[in-house]
Amino acid sequence: MFDHGQPSYAEVNKDVLATMLETGPKYWILLGTTMGVAGICFFMPWFYQLIVGVGAAGMNRNAVWGTYLSNFIFWIGLSHSGTLLSAVLHITNSPWRKAIYRSAEAMTLFSLMTAALFVMVHVGRVWFVHWSFPIPNQMGLWPNFRSPLMFDVMAITTYLTASSIFIYMGSVPDFAAVRDASTGLRRRLYTIFSFGWRGTAREWHTLGWAYTFFAVFVVPLAVSVHSIVSWDFALSIVPGLHHTIFAPYFVCGAIYSGTAGIVTVMYCLRKFLHFEKYIGQVHLDSLGKLLIALSLIWSYINILELFSSWYGGTSFELEALKFRLIGFYAPLYWEMILFCAFVPLLMLSKKIRWSWNKMLVISILINIGMLTERFIIVATSQPRKFLPDAFGFYFPSWIEISITIGSFAIFATLFLIFIKWVPSISIYEVKETLKPLRRDA
Amino acid sequence: MAVIGAFAYEEDFLAAAENLKASGFDNISLLSPLPLEEAQEVLGLGKSPVRRFSLAGAILGGICGFAMAAGTALVFILPTGGRTIITLPPFLVITYEMTILFGVLFTLLGFHFVSGLPAWRDKPYLPSANIDHFVVVVEGAAGEQVARAEAIIRDAGADEIRHVEEDQ
Amino acid sequence: MSTFVEKLRSYRKPGYYDEFDYHWTMTIDLDRCTGCEACVVACQAENNLPIVGEERFAQSREIKWIRIERYWEGEYPNVKMGFIPMLCQQCDDAPCETACPVYATYHNQDGLNTQIYNRCIGTRTCAVYCPYEVRYFNWFTYTWDEPLEQQLNPDVSVREKGVMEKCTFCIQRIRIAKDNAKDDDERRVRDGEVVPACVQSCPTEAMVFGNSKDPGSKVSKMMKNPRGYKVLEELNTSPSIVYLTKAHS
């Protein structure tokens, strides 16, 4: 588990807290850059769009959903492995989870927030978006719970709440460690954050139980969230979207892209926060194997989807299929197949699976593929619906492209802030993986 | 008066805890930098009542979820898509989400309730308990109990022993 | 308890209404339709549809609540053209209605698929779900070059950016007719008293509008025509528009 020998308990505290308490100029430059990019690429175009209308984006009559929605799915998907993986591995007691779960959960939280931002960017009148919350409004009207979008609202708020609680509760003992290691304002803040945690057996006991329940709740929740997101599409009758397979397809794709995202984040943590001691080959290897499995499932579902479209044999489905496979966006489709179905097979080789750099490249390619997949779903089905006369075409505008780029900067900004506020590796759980000290040792 | 003993080794700490318990000290806290099942066993902590909160929350959430979906549909009847007012399949999805939401929230509540956190008052504590030391705290000791507890802790091999006045 | 169960049962009845008050229905005879598009301009005039401009057309962002679709059949010289006016089908089992999270679209007592602009937050889900693609989104707030705005119909609201809109069967005309009927001794609206702008203008009288619940109405008779069919009937959306297919001499 530890590539560089086992650290002592005190070392764990020191190493992890150092990433929070010691901040070099590099960090500030990086943070400034990501915030700047987020401001210029995301918020400024969005502000412009708020003034002129959603027409600033490239969507049109034939494709009223565009990259905003496909990005929304992408970010929701990316959120999936964090909490889900963490919870599953917690329940199944997999020790290799412990070094990586905190950052994975953070990824969940921040990609969910980014996804929620895309909802705001997507809707036509964001200033009335609160009408879709289940709270009484001035019209005396409640939202329509029959709408798949309402499922989304419910699922995503629940997911956001549960994930925040999950990550927060897991961090309480670590907040106490920060409190003990710091002075002044920070100490006061972390006193509050840590709830006065002492680490008594009773506290541990309660936290352990509560945490397990959180995990038990989060697993079906996470599965439901992406199923529900898929139903936004599948509950329509649009050819190319109206597929039974969509829920598992989306869940699988979500976990797939999320797991790849974890690899990317792990690489960065290891590289920039010097966690080589804690994040080792075993993690990479396990994630690599998981990715292979997921890519095979993903490929299978994809084939199934094509098959059912073809086998159905209706003009609707065939036309949508044709547009997807050989239409304008066919290059993107085949790029997605290459990145998500074939490239991951390289990981069958242990040499590749054990190489941090190669795994980084593969994980990024997978996520590019998954980003494309979501775009393909949105951009190739709507313009090929039922009435051929209304067949159309959609191409994103520069505003959409800029906002897409900006969203990555937002995610990065949130993550950079996170690593300074929360220990990005769980201190106490890493200690659990260490062999206990014995007097005779 | 509280007696605090810090141990560098888990086994010494557990031995001290057991001895204290055997000597009739009931009001002891066992502080450790990581969860120790053995320590919980010493204190006789079995199944946590948190689970009851989770169950109650989940049930309540489920009921509330369905009630919200069905109730709001009844309050302001707006037919859509030829569906029934109480449309079961979509409302079950809402019920499901609300079950989980309330389950999580009640589990959180249960955690706070059962663990006694947040605790804003200063309690006997050593910061090293959150790094690499295992700490036994004997609370509410008075008179000769203090010396007896101290002896047990010292015998078990504590690195450091302190006495703290409790602000009762 | 039993009343509760009864009540619950009644709420499980599809569509909620035991029956519609009126069931506004349209028939469009494709054998009469010449594709002249008088209806398209009539709708634009009646319903304050914006003049979107060349650039917006190039971006496929036009707003035409009723449009003429054209389909070629065969190759030169045996080539035929089929026109079909396409407008909101006012489906009784409308896919768009369930999609809206804020109830901006719902089915009213008259069997109309209504769109409430004030409630709309612009998720555009309804437009994705609509198989007839007759929902149009306000990508921008459109303005009229002065003094064209003086033409705007005061009975119809002008929509702002971010709002979905679509054919309403000229609900403002229906309302006026119903009000008049109510004032006139609470009588029912007579056949032919309400005509949407498109139906009114149609120079070949290809469109007939009326209450299909009234067996004596012209539209009820037209619906019985053996040439009648509904577009994309297999999708089971129960449209309120019956088309009469082209006949042959």
Place this chain on the structure above:
Amino acid sequence: MSKISRRDLLQYIGAGGVGAVGGVLYGESVQRNVELLIPQVVPPDDYSPGVASWYNTVCNQCSAGCGISVRIREGKAKKIEGNPVHPVSQGRTCARGQAGLNALYNPDRIRTPLQNAGQRGSGSFEEISWGDALATVGSRLGRLKIENNASRVRLLTGRVRGRLDELFAQFMGLLGSDHYQQYDFTYPSALMAANKTSYGTDVLPYYDIKNATFVLSFGADYLGTWISPVHHSLAYGHLRHGQEGRRGKTVQIEPRMSLTGASADEWIPARPGTEGLLALGIAHALVSDGRYQGSDRDEWSTALAAFSPARVSAETEVSDDKISQLAREFGASAASLAIAGGAAAAGTNAVASVVAVNALNHIAGNLGKPGGVIFNSEQAFSSAAASRPAGHQGVLDLTEAMEAGDVEVLLVHDANPVYALPENVRFQQALQNVPLIVALSSFPDETTEMADLILPTNTYLESWGDDVPDPGVGFPVASISQPVVAPLYDTLSAGDIVLSLARQIGGELPIRMRWGTMEEFIRDRWREEYNKRESAGEAQEFEAFWQASLEAGVWGQPGADSGGNSVPSTSSTIASIANPVSMFAGGESDYPLVLHPYLTATFLDGRGANLPWLQELPDPMTSVVYGSWAELNPATAAEMGIKDGDVLEISSPTGTVRVPALTFPAIRPDVVAMPIGQGHKGYGRYAGDRGANPIHVVANQIDTQSGELAWAATRVKIKRTGEKLQIIKTDGVTRTLGRQILAPKNDHG
């Protein structure tokens, strides 16, 4: 009710007055820029807020003379619908008619009199007052009249009917000039000339499509642009399903499928220019089949001998099976009807072709019977000016006179000859020789831009007028045009301008033209007509008649027979049968394709291009908006390697236009078709500078018999320029892909 003495009341009013002043002052001090719900403090009598009223008037968007009802609320026109009691429109309107509101509220309207302030045609104008403007024109005309040079004054108008026409004629007559000329590109002059030849009278007969069972149309786009589209559409609806158990059939013969062709049961792309020949071929088959039983049967046989189906088939490229099938159906139908128009009546053989079609109607016995050709021998309120020539020859003469310097003042009203004439007529260049050009127009356009003085006119929705629909509807009908809204700007109606000018010129003019306003004039004339018919009725009675007519917007005598069944003499028809083959400008080897310019239902001859609703109305056949294009058969396009959007250079022997290509499945491979209407320069913001005007490349060919412009007799060659231009269209894929769209699905496939 409490008693208030008069004194108290006055006090209250006084107090109220103080309060009101205070209120006003306060109001002024906090006044914000609010739009008032009701724009007038004291509304006029016929104005109640929140209540819509309907005013009937006459549509002037084309020459059909449809009656329209305009919905007015708070003094603003909101909607145009057909006038339900008007026999032409019967409550219906076309797209163009609806868009009349865009003309009324057009942002590009000319709002005050303007004077040229620079080089002629530069488009820079300065505002002047009506007094100055009318004085300028009036004194000039007055001087010419005194100098006995009034024939150097010319008046050119668009198609004008009714009392305005009479007023123009009277004005020019009193001035001493007989040069009052109308020009309307869409006017079916060849049809009139042919009817003169065939029947000895140049009236427009009423083509009874409504009661026909078989309509054979030679190029006439009767549902879109020809003569009276709304009325024809109503008739078409009736023809299809107006009668139980009967569905009339329509056949359209034209090289490029028009709106009417699309609705027809059969579309026959005969070779352009041979439509008349085809008619004669069918006539030949009818006579030789013994369908014609007239006494002059042998003469017909002789006259038609040269037009055997075999020969006609070879020249028209319509199979002789098809010809005999058409002849069979035409002869056997209960009520058959042949009509000719469009490009078929716009070749150098236009009159000969229409005469051939007239002969076909004669042989099939379609004259003067329901479902056939009905002649309106008498029109309501007939006046001498009712049939003013609106022809091409007059414009050519005018151009010649202008070139020769014989024109000193040119008054142009509601006509745009600079746009609607072929470039090689050189009308625009000739205008430079005219010292004073006065334009009476509501909008800036190519011709108005050349004017020295622009007198802005009311639109038809702000003007008084009347109209006798032409062709009639089978009984005497006249419609009144009344202003439905107050004039928006400082404009006058054309009639009022003429009356003002008459006063300005003085002499006998104001005495003979004694009416203060156009309204007075119309009333006066209607009173005369009323008196004529109602044998000296009381003034009170006329008032009632006038009010009733005004309210109805139309007056008619449905019972009165206008002599529809009196078939004019057809003795000259046989003699006039000639070989109707069109001569094209340009040799076939150099110019391989025939240019087929066609009128569109939206823009007609370009006059609709400044109306935004029409610009945004997808072309009925191609769905193109905002622009023009050249249609090519897919095979031709493939052969030449042309794709949609490739900009083509279309050259005729007399000119060149550049326009993007669009493949069109229903056009002959040897034809390139272009819509008329776009390609404006200076017709307001909506017409913009988009597309190209095919009329400009049309060679100035004329019909050999009538002298009318043969605008469909030009050959062209096309060349790819290598440029690409996006053709903006709303259609996606125009094939049903086997989906259940146009017809219910059969049980299994």
